[in-house]
Amino acid sequence: MSVLSRTLTLLAALPLAMGLCVAEANAAPLSSSVSAATTGAEWGGYENGKIPASALCAISWQTVDHLRCDAAVRFEALNTAYKAKWGANICVNDAYRSYAKQVALYDELGPGVAAVPGTSNHGWGVAVDLGCGVGIFGNARHVWFAVNAPKYGFTQPEWALIGSSRAEAWHWQFFGADLPTYLTTTKPATVATVASTGTWPRTLTAAISKRNTSALLAGVPVTITRRSVTGTTVTTVGTYPTDAAGQVAYTFYPKKPTVVTFTYAGSTDSLPSTVSVTVKTPTVMTGKVTVGSPNTLKGHLATTGGTVMAARTVYLQRRYAGSSTWTTVASGSTNSNGDFSSTQQPKRATYYRFYFPGVSGQYVRDYSPSLYVTY
Ligand SMILES: [Zn+2]
Numbered sequence: 341m342s343v344l345s346r347t348l349t350l351l352a353a354l355p356l357a358m359g360l361c362v363a364e365a366n367a368a369p370l371s372s373s374v375s376a377a378t379t380g381a382e383w384g385g386y387e388n389g390k391i392p393a394s395a396l397c398a399i400s401w402q403t404v405d406h407l408r409c410d411a412a413v414r415f416e417a418l419n420t421a422y423k424a425k426w427g428a429n430i431c432v433n434d435a436y437r438s439y440a441k442q443v444a445l446y447d448e449l450g451p452g453v454a455a456v457p458g459t460s461n462h463g464w465g466v467a468v469d470l471g472c473g474v475g476i477f478g479n480a481r482h483v484w485f486a487v488n489a490p491k492y493g494f495t496q497p498e499w500a501l502i503g504s505s506r507a508e509a510w511h512w513q514f515f516g517a518d519l520p521t522y523l524t525t526t527k528p529a530t531v532a533t534v535a536s537t538g539t540w541p542r543t544l545t546a547a548i549s550k551r552n553t554s555a556l557l558a559g560v561p562v563t564i565t566r567r568s569v570t571g572t573t574v575t576t577v578g579t580y581p582t583d584a585a586g587q588v589a590y591t592f593y594p595k596k597p598t599v600v601t602f603t604y605a606g607s608t609d610s611l612p613s614t615v616s617v618t619v620k621t622p623t624v625m626t627g628k629v630t631v632g633s634p635n636t637l638k639g640h641l642a643t644t645g646g647t648v649m650a651a652r653t654v655y656l657q658r659r660y661a662g663s664s665t666w667t668t669v670a671s672g673s674t675n676s677n678g679d680f681s682s683t684q685q686p687k688r689a690t691y692y693r694f695y696f697p698g699v700s701g702q703y704v705r706d707y708s709p710s711l712y713v714t715y
Contacts, residue, residue, distance in 0.1 A: 389439030556586025
């Protein structure tokens with residue numbers, strides 16, 4: 341059944357006298373031949389974001405927001421179930437969005453964040469942005485919503501799911517009877533995400549969740565492996581069960597730039613997932629001055645773990661006392677001891693510092709403390 345024919349059936353069958361809808365069902369020219377299945381969400385012969393208020397229905401507990409009327413009716417029913425569970429109405433941050441509002445949003449947030457004006461499903465009155473926990477992946481209300489909203493024709497479009505580069509936990513859409521197939525699979529995909537804290541040591545925390553609900557998986561085995569960024573030998577750290585929050589943590593000292601991978605092999609009711617993260621090695625740049633005329637300044641570069649870093653480009657920078665501007669006055673490679681020396685003859689009170697700019701994806705940059713030199 342197409343969304344449109346379902347629309348008419350629903351609108352005819354449900355008690356509009358309840359005041360849920362501000363528009364009469366026949367106010368919209370639903371006889372248009374467009375179908376949600378073949379043309380996206382467009383309907384009624386309207387343009388995206390240019391749907392007359394008379395063709396939309398207000399959300400009863402927040403009448404400033406509107407949806408297409410069939411979506412509004414089902415959203416009301418979903419809210420009744422939500423309220424029975426959570427004791428409050430669904431928090432709606434946005435629903436139908438006019439073309440002008442989408443243009444303003446696009447100007448403010450830019451491409452990749454806001455949809456190109458004329459393409460957002462908010463402009464068709466079938467999308468809602470939700471808050472109060474529903475808008476956070478893994479939150480109990482989000483999980484409840486993911487399990488229950490499809491009964492009312494609502495779910496997240498695939499691009500908004502956890503694990504997507506454009507993931508938006510808060511964005512939900514009305515699909516009516518045409519729910520996406522990823523919801524109906526008996527073996528849903530899982531998503532591994534990783535958070536990182538600390539420097540030395542570094543703690544990586546991976547979380548495994550089901551993609552279609554974002555429900556976190558507790559007690560499932562996750563294998564942790566590591567390898568050097570510049571090498572190919574993979575070392576297995578071990579296999580550990582996720583905790584009650586669906587998480588496994590790994591704490592280590594990144595003496596070398598390291599790629600850490602967390603792998604969940606899947607089970608009879610969920611597909612596998614994996615996530616890798618590159619951990620850069622922190623560095624320590626130090627410096628000292630030999631008093632003389634001219635002065636000799638010597639910098640030394642090592643990792644936080646104490647490994648000397650040879651053949652790395654470092655810089656000597658200067659700022660005059662009273663100025664905040666640093667200027668590079670010398671550069672060169674560290675020798676086999678991790679040292680780099682430069683002689684300077686300051687003509688006024690001057691601060692010097694050594695600077696290691698880091699290596700992309702491998703080593704963290706560092707500055708030495710300032711060295712004060714009188715003239
Ligand atoms: Zn949205």
